[in-house]
Amino acid sequence: MEAEVAVIIPAYNEEKRIVRTLTTLKEINPLYKIYVVDDGSTDATAEKVAKVKDLCLIKSMKNKGKGQALKTGIKAALASSDIIVFLDADLQESAGEVEKLIKPIVDNEADVTVAKFPPAKKKGGFGLVKKLARYGVYINTGKKLDTVLSGQRAFKKKVLENLTFNYEGYGVELGMTIDLLNKGYLIKEVEVNMFHNETGRDLQGFLHRGKQFFQILKVFLKKTK
Template sequence: MVSIIIPAYNEEAKIKDTIEGIKDLSCINEIIVVDDGSSDNTFEIASSYEAVKTYKLDKNMGKGYALNYGLKIAMKNSDVIGFLDADLGKTSREVEKLIYPILNNECDVTIAKFPPAKKKGGFGFVKKLAKSGVKFLTGEELDSTLSGQRVFKKEVLKEFNEIPFGYGVEVGMTIDIINKGYKIKEVLVNMTHNETGRNLKGFIHRGKQFYHINIILIKKILRS
C-alpha cells in the first residue's frame, strides 16, 4: 500500500497538473491532498478528483502541520508513504523513481535529487552547510538533504512522533534516519518546481535556512 501526501497552499495554478502526473501510476494506491487553508481554488480543484482524498484546514498552519495531518491518515493502512510538493506540475510523475527502490527493498528512504536550477539562486552556502553537516555527523555524503520530495518505509516514520518540517529540519531528520541504521538513497529525477531567485526574497529565505540548519547541527554536535 503506497500513499502520497501533498500539502498545498494557494496552488490553484499547479495542483491540477501535479495530480494528473500521478493519478494513473500503478505503484500508487492512495493520494492525499491537504489544503493548508488556501484562499484560492486549490481545494475545489483537488476535490474534483474522485481518486484523491482531499482535506482542508480552517486556516493556514504551515507545511509541517499539513504533512502531519496527512500522515495520520496515511499511517493507518500504508506500508510506504511519500511526500510531494503541490507545485511540481506534471513532473510529479517522476515520483515513481522514488517509489520502486523502496518496493524493491534497495533502501528505506529515497530523496529526490533535482537537476541543476534553471535560474541563478544563491551562492551554494546553504547546500554546502547541509552537506558538510550530514557528512560530519553520519559519515554519509548526500547532495540533496534539503529536498522535501521523499518516500519512506512506514517503519522509518514510526521512529518520529511527528515530521518536524521547517527551515532545514529535513537535514536534522536525515541525520537521525542514518544514525538509526536506515539506508537512504538519492535518486536523480527530472522534477521542476518554483525556485527562489537571486533577489531580496530569495536571500531572506536562504538566510533563514542557513541560520536554522546551523542551530540544528550545533544541537546535534553537542549531543553526540
C-alpha cells in the same frame, strides 16, 4: 501482493500548479492514495484540490509549516499504506517521476529514497543553505549526502512508524535525514527529471532562502549541541 502506496502532498498557496501535479499522479497510477494537506492557504488551493476526484483533502485553518503538514498526512496515511511518499505540490508533469523513488523501496534496495534533481535552470542563491544542510548531516552522522533538502522522498512504512517529526518548516528534511541515518536506515539518492518552481536572485528569492537558512540553522544547532 502489490504494495499499497500513499502520496502525501503538503500545499501552501499552490493554486497555479497543484492540479497538474495531482492529475499527473492519477494518470501514472490511479491506485495511489493521495493525501493533500492544505497548510492554511490564502488562495484557492483547497478549492481546486476539492474538485479533483478520489483523493483526501485535509485542511488546516492556520499555516503551521511543512513539518506539521507532513505529520498530519502521515497520521492519516500510515495505517493503510506499505510505502509512503512525500511530494511537493509544484512538481506538475514531473510528478510522474515518482515511480523512480518507489521502485528501490519495492525491490528492497533501500529503506528511504531521496530525489536528486537536475541542476537548476536559473541562478538562485549562493549555495549556503545546501552547504549548511550537508555539513549538518556529516557532522552529526559521519555520512555524506548530496541531496539533503529534497522534499521528494519515499519510505517503507516501518521507517515512519519509528520516526518523530519535531522539526519546523524547512528544517524538517535536515532533521529527518540525521535521525534516519543515526537509526541505521539505508537512504538511497535517486536521480530524477523533476522540476519545481525555482526562486531567482530577486528580493522574493532572497527572503525565501533567508527563511530557509534560519529554520535549517535552528535544526543544525539543536542537533549539534
